Amino acid sequence: MDVAYKIAEFCRILRGLGMRVSASEMLDAAEALLMTDWSRPQHVKATLQATLVKRAIDIPVFQQAFTNFFVDGETKRKYCENYEDKHMTAQNELQKANADLTFQGNSLNVADDLKQVYMQIPEIDQERLRDFLHKTSSGHLVEGKFQPIVEKMITGSLEYWRRQLAENDALFPVELTGDEMIDPIIQTIANHLETSAQSLLHKDMQRISDHEIPVMLKLIKQLARMLSTQISRRYRHSSKNVKIDVRKTIRFNMRHGGAMFNLKYKAIEKAKPNLLLLCDVSGSMAKYAGFVLQFIYGLSNQTYNIESFIFAEDVERMTSHFAKKKSFADTMSQIMTQSAQWGKGTNLRKSLFNLKKQHPKVIQPSTVLVIVSDTKTVQSELAAKELAELRKKIKGIIWLNTLPETEWPRHKSVAYFQVITRMAPCNTLMDLTKIICSEIFHI
């Protein structure tokens, strides 16, 4: 019974760390442990790994989890104490933030995570925010109905600070269970994983440091290859699949006494879609653009029928650059030097309009449009309307959003575009991996 409980607990921890472990795998693990020599920890580890881990990418997570889970009681007590201390500190900080962030005596409606950010910023900047709130609260003719405006301003300021503070963070995302015995262990494992190579998969691409770039680009290239294989396998019209449907042929030709006058064929496979890639290279996307272009470069090299465009204030065709089969570094260098759009503002509406006007041939019923952008564009509502018009003429639109998913509710532009497109987060390598595993391209 004890062992069964331990296995279940371990599986819950693995799930909290983002691994997919089902009941079936848990049962396999239990069955396999019955045949394992428990006096040999290495065998127990190998047994659990063989039954619970189903992807190479999860192996380092499993190994760290095993190291931190199968420890003595004293160590586990320390995990719990550390966790409780942190929890208490966070609660105290939240209370202080609630007390500071007020407007005319009322607490501001600011998300708890942003209140945590407030407590982390330097004291001098906290003082500035308090001053601002105090002066605004006691301003001439300032009423309570101005509170939403003040909340927005404070939220915007704290968002900026969140990005600044997270510059050196390599967060390993976890899903806590609410169990006070399990959550400390999950958090301890995540802390260890943050310093490992595993954290690169979960790091926001714009925060990748220079020495990590080569590894990052390599991983993106592999992911692009996997995705392009998936797309082309799904849609490639293989000559091997042109087959006579013998049953239909026989049935149909019974009227001729069995002589095969008319051959019937099996249904033709779906036609290959044309991929139209539209990558945002504006200032806000500057740090992502390099990685995203590597992704497009990887896709272009493996899959046919891809038209590649970049846009910022206007749209530019890049297909010919990728078709030249140069190295990625040369291609990037050429694009950045020759492009008039790199690092400018974002005007998706104008870009889409000009795309339709200047390149009508890329807009076809079999076209799937893939947009890589953070949705921050001028006139976002009008851009959404333009996109909706375009949507009627093509097969579908996929939006790979480089904004972290937690920030989506705070941006109206996301809501506008989400209605018209299939939107998926795309700011970490893990997001890209999930996109490949998902059915988002099954249009």
Place this chain on the structure above:
Amino acid sequence: MEMTLQQLRQAFETFGYITDDDVIMTTYLALVLQKPLLIEGAPGVGKTEMAKLLSSIFGTELIRLQCYEGLDESRALYEWNYQRQLLKIQLYKDCSISDLEKSLFDREYLLERPLLKALIAPQKVTLLIDEIDKTDEQFEAFLFELLSDFQISIPELGTVCAQQIPIVILTSNNERELSDGLRRRCIYLYIDYPSIKKEVAILEAKIPGIQRKLAREIAAALSIIRQCHEIDKKPAISETLDWARALIELSVDNLDGQAIQTTLGLLLKRENDLVAFHSQLGADPLCKMIKECLQKEWEA
């Protein structure tokens, strides 16, 4: 057919498959739990060899299904011998229809493909489903019943169950993401490139008579080349063995820049990789790095 972990380990050594204890343990679990073994890893690390090895160890017939794009059940599982059926229809035109119809779907008109062969074999067999990632999602879904229950449904014949549970090995180069449904039905094994020590052991096992010094230098060279990010297609164990054999043929006792330069084509098979090797490593600097690497190994 029953074998302990120790016996399996011994058998691996006897047949010259040098690998980590974890790999043997995982294989053992797949055998005792009678579950398919899904092996992932870069090309050339020994995934297909594992199936051949198990077939040799247990003295079973190896039935191989080489997967490719467009593979479907008519080529993987079964197909009716339509020509014979049509001939029969023509020959027995005047016979009673119900008798004719029944006999048209007898076993004698069934062309057994590898999966069905493995299921109906009277003795235990080893079924190798090689490079499953080359097929599509529909084919994967088709395999679910076979992998979980070792049975298959044929509309005209009913459910065909395995007479003996086969040893099932699936290999994948991870070119495409396999579905969760497939993964959860298998025991998972990831085979990475070997360490220097392991690679030396593999060289000595597969190429008897190779000098230990040369084997160590080759293993160190491969380890360094594999760490180079710019090289896309990293040389695998099969390339290591080819390279070692070539160097012996050329009577090379010590690796030097000249020997590496002349035989580089055996390791790196793409133009981009050759360019990357010359720009990032180079034959002579590689020799220096080999010496440093072996020095560190020795000190460790």
